[in-house]
Amino acid sequence: MDLAESKIVERVIYQPGICGIEGMPTRLHFFHAHPPIMLCAHWHAQIEVNYVMRGSVHYRMAGHDLRLGAGQMCIFWGGQPHRMDASSDDSIYAGAHLPLVHFFRMRLPPAISAMLMGGATMLTSETDCADDRNFPRWRNWANSGDEVKAQHAVEELLLRVERMFMEPYTIVSTDMECKSESASVSPSFGVVRMCDFIAANFLEEIDAVDIAAAAGLHPKYAMNLFRKSTGMTLIKYVTLLRLSRAQAMLINGNDSVLQVAMDSGFGSVSAFNKAFRQIAGMPPSDFRRNVRAAAAGG
Template sequence: MAQRAYYEPGTNGVERLPTSLTMFHASPLLMRTAHWHAQVEVNYVVQGWAHYTMGNHSIRFHKGDLALFWGGRPHLLNDASEDLVYAGGHLPLVHFFRLRLPTDVQSKLMQGAILLTSATDVSDALNFERWNKYARSGDPMKAGMAVDELLLRIERIRFDPYTLLPDTQSMQEWGGMDHHASPIVVRICDYIADNFREEIDSADIAAAAAIHPKYAMSVFKKSTGMTLNDYVNLMRLSYAQALLMQDDANVLQVAMDSGFGSLSAFNKSFRKIAGMSPSDFRRDVRARPSAPIDKCLVLDERLN
């Protein structure tokens, strides 16, 4: 009996590209190790079912379900039907905070809630397939239309029944964003996306957004549930996760290339999200069978 192959972060995978919008339409491989990435993930189940473990809870998506969740929390696809096909995209925060969604939805997604709707129809299956083909066409106009239409489809969720899971009543409430905060968060995310591998601090970020550092920290925390430092580290850790998969990866070099100023800071941050050291993570993942997977197409994050 052939040994089963599993998905692992690749050199050019979504983990390596935390600032990019990616789109996919594929039969995914199961995962043996949770991964994370600094984008909101959009999943539409074309056929079959998929079972995810996300933090302390798990959820199964069925054919016709459309779901959004924050990929910055470790999650894994640990079971699925043999005929599973799913489609969707990974949205950097610079796109996510431009969406016209209810503020409580954006805030709760950033806290770890999952938005789930079954209010879909046959047109969604056709559209997700077309968007993926447009994105892969090599035609910039078609690629741009794919992104625009995907974002509009997500915004349309607010007009149909949807659920936020798990029970969000138990989640900490911080009030969500107001309409003044969203453009500021977009400017902050834009700057961090361009500079997360450099030595930056709250003063640099605030200056780029043309606001006071204390206000930058306050509005970002209120909108995302993360501190500025948490988000910068998440971008770096997503990038580092993929670098660790390279055969010649040196942990110290990965730390430096990802923007960490020291190996100790890298180890501490990595342990916090992965529950193990970077060296153990690399050794653990490399010991497992893998297979190539070409599920994502990278689109320029400035398309929209």
């Protein structure tokens, strides 16, 4: 997590980092800290799990706002631009960012996966003191350097998220209609294999044929399976991973937009500009200038 000192509010703020979730969007990240506010929205290609242990936070999502208080837990798709714009002075939260390869290992109701990928947030207040102990422990074990402990932390977290849907929870969204076709489709091992291959190669020149071959599937079947399981195409997911890395490079480095495009896996600067506009609502150069001006108090 990259922090910067804001000259406006004299408190720490969050900035996307090249060594963080944006710069490495295929890694599993655990966290346990005071959540700093964000001066701008960010995005990353992981499912985010947040558990507020103390205080309160407020999120602005792509389609809805969300306030979380102590003892509440939520999950949402980080591929939508989102921003934590308020965090109480005493707030502490814990959780993780789950790449799709981990997310699709869980036994969630297919309709839940569809709504999450469509932009909904799932919220529960069914938490207890065990969560207060477990979330920090999972983070410590994941960063301990002990592979057995780290794997155990992941398995326990996945089971905890599964349990969320066995107890009362709320769906928070401005659009309750499920737009994805995945309400009747359970992700298969083929989707996991595709996610594995994409995670290892998204900065290279890969296409749907390469991804399908790596999973031992026919290209047309692979594309249809992935779309029904995630609500997006294979290429859209690859593009999102590249855009996640690109935003961190734009903020934290001084490379030209062309160099950022090339280093993020885009074949041309025009393709990069078009994709970036679609998610950020502005060209990469404007995004970089606006974020840096906000951080500097301009």
